[in-house]
Amino acid sequence: MQVNPIQLFDAESSTYTYILAAPGDPGAAIIDPVDRHWQRDLAHIERLGLRLTHVLETHAHADHVTSAGRLRALTGARACVPSGCGIPPAEVQLEDGDRIAFGAGEEIAVIHTPGHTAGSMCYLWRGNLFSGDTLLVDGCGRTDFQGGSASALYDSITRKLFTLDEATRVWPGHDYKGQSVTTIGWEKHHNARLAGRSREDFVALMGALNLPPPKLIDIAVPANRQLGLPHGM
């Protein structure tokens, strides 16, 4: 049965962090936690009576630093990261098709979705897709660094994500307009960058974006490859 996650926001980088827990089950996982909010996030875990067992990253972020290493050190949670993101301190190096078990029978399915970065993964749990920077609300992640590829992103979204059940709720890694959640069906039919667009058109569109590099990229990517801590703790 579909159960919404707890959605938390970092206003500086417009990043969403998610806490996953099933009703009546204290086992919890967190996705894409942000460094400066580690106390806030642990406070949520505590207030809700949860026990954190897994910390997941969708990719090695370029715009903020993760608190995964710190949360792992403080809770004993296992750090789970895409194998292709170059994050050696994480004990679980995920491959496409893997499943992460947590709580009393909960399961997260791992979907490799290269494009925003070569290693990016999405996570599927109880009808919820945690789409990182692959698919955003009426948008998608950029494809111009860290092995990004507009062509690969097009395939990941149209062949892997848009073939999920249309009612699947999509919880993005970022949003800049206060939008919280969308669905596969809506994005398939209405996403401004993807709906009705050929791969060729999409690649041209992404190639013409000409975005400035993320301000933090030279700090954030190396830090995130160590789970946000010196030497990965």
Add this chain to the structure above:
Amino acid sequence: MQVNPIQLFDAESSTYTYILAAPGDPGAAIIDPVDRHWQRDLAHIERLGLRLTHVLETHAHADHVTSAGRLRALTGARACVPSGCGIPPAEVQLEDGDRIAFGAGEEIAVIHTPGHTAGSMCYLWRGNLFSGDTLLVDGCGRTDFQGGSASALYDSITRKLFTLDEATRVWPGHDYKGQSVTTIGWEKHHNARLAGRSREDFVALMGALNLPPPKLIDIAVPANRQLGLPHGM
């Protein structure tokens, strides 16, 4: 079974808006929608495949203007407000103990919790308390205008809210620190303003806050008494 709502945020007034819908049921209610976000909120309703049938206000807000009247006009939803808040255009004037039915068998219980304002109500749905400005995460609403009363707030929180199941999730009307949700149990045992404090202490504490009046109070309260629209539409 506990089902999390969709939580939406207004960064200008730090107001949370909630969309309530049960899994697999298109019927939806919205609580405390904010004027400038009516398009965003309707977009969420649409993307999630929901149909809005009820718009609820926890009180006549002093810090932002509601979009209740506009959402009602655009969707045909019923406007449900506390009877003691002086909002005549709303067709449903709620009393303590009322129940609002929506969707296929969903029910919202109405709890009158005077203190932040004389008319303030909290709403309880599937193990979730929507606490307006009555109970906040590790805090509570101010009590110095609109018939506010620290003594009444103390009784509302300690006698009505703290007697709910401790696992009840509490979704506040505002938060200024990125905190999203708490529980009755945590607040009962740890809330900095209330835990272990006598009514007398609490009244003295609230009386000494000396907060400036909300900037928008002279605009927002009259507007909210008309559901945010000229003449309440």
